[in-house]
Amino acid sequence: MQRLLACLDVSHYSQTVCEHAAWAAMRLNASVELLHVIQRNDARSELDGAGLAAKPGLLDEVMALKAAEGRLAERQGHLLIEAALDQLRARGVTDIELSLREGGIVETIAEREAFSDMTIIGKRGAQADFAKGHLGSKVERVIRQSRKPVLVATRVFKAPQRIAIAFDGGPSSRLAVDYVSTSMLFGGLDIDVVLVGGYTDGNAAHIDWAQTRFTGRAGVKVLQREGNPDAVLPQVIRERGIDLLVMGAYGHSPLRNMLVGSTTTQMIRAGQTSVLLFR
Structure with missing residues (x-):
């Protein structure tokens, strides 16, 4: 289970x-x-930090207050x-x-x-x-x-009916696709696989890979949009009525963290849609 x-x-x-x-x-x-x-919180450390630990009786008083707070x-x-x-x-x-x-x-x-x-x-x-x-x-x-x-x-719950996977062909987004394509959590839901990027051979290969994971499954649509993910993904969410966004989380390398991590934070911070993240 x-x-x-x-x-x-x-x-x-x-x-x-x-x-x-x-x-x-x-x-x-x-x-x-x-x-x-x-x-x-440690009361003595707080008083030491404020330079007050030596004041007579103060530590006992603060300890009593901390115990009540606890x-x-x-x-x-x-x-x-x-x-x-x-x-x-x-x-x-x-x-x-x-x-x-x-x-x-x-x-x-x-x-x-x-x-x-x-x-x-x-x-x-x-x-x-x-x-x-x-x-x-x-x-x-x-x-x-x-x-x-x-x-x-997010603060307001809505049972997902249509989800979007932010897909860039990287390891974490492939993990997300594999999870969505096999998990009972998404059975019977409409699924948009969204790749943001140019029409290159590499992106075409990524799309082919994603499509094979959903072979024979109804309700799955693959979308490709050019532009900045921070702008394109919220637009897709609004246009397509997305209830849940699935995406890769922060990367390990400084470069990947800058490129992917910033989009992760932006989608969580500014978005009105719950986000399921994979590493």
């Missing part, structure tokens, strides 16, 4: 993370781990994952594990990802309402380090 890791925080995106997780779980017959991470965060975490549990059950998901953990968010997600087939995370984190249009640094770090598919959920 496949397993999904749904990452929750106190932002509005937890609702849509649950909705995306339920949609994927029902289509894949998958289990879901609901994960919330509580971050702890208890509140733990209670808030329990309420959050219990509400998420109710949401998943209401949508028909039955195999659910609850995980409330302490530590670094990125590090804990990386640890739990090892036991999952896909990670689902909100487009922005707990500071979402204060940083509109900005991809939170922790979300970006999760995407960059992940070795499993990452589904980045």
Whole structure:
């Protein structure tokens, strides 16, 4: 059985993370781990940094406040994952594990990802309402380090009916095509394979390769457009009524990171469509 890791925080995106997780779980017959991470800060280090650690009684007072904050965060975490549990059950998901953990968010997600087939995370984190249009640094770090598919959920969920694969012929985009062409997650959905680039022999070979992966499958269309991916992909999404974009994530080399990574960030930051990313 496949397993999904749904990452929750106190932002509005937890609702849509649950909705995306339920949609994927029902289509894949998958289990879901609901994960919330509580971050702890060291009071002495904070006071040392402010030059206040030596003030009499201050450390004890701050430690007491930190302990109260910790208890509140733990209670808030329990309420959050219990509400998420109710949401998943209401949508028909039955195999659910609850995980409330302490530590670094990125590090804990990386640890739990090892036991999952896909990670689902909100487009922005707990500071979402204060940083509109900005991809939170922790979300970006999760995407960059992940070795499993990452589904980045937008604030409003819509069950996908038509998806687009941003395809450039590279390893990560070929992995995306292979996944889409074989996974039950996309069974019966309309699929657009979109290559942005000139009409070269190399791109023609890429298109031929992609078409062979969908031989005999209805509802698949291959599109080729010239231009800048940052401009062309949003245009295709609007014109074609795309509900979910599938694409390769950040590359490893500095050059590929500059060319591919910037498009990844742009599509997540500015787009109104959820994005499924592959490394």
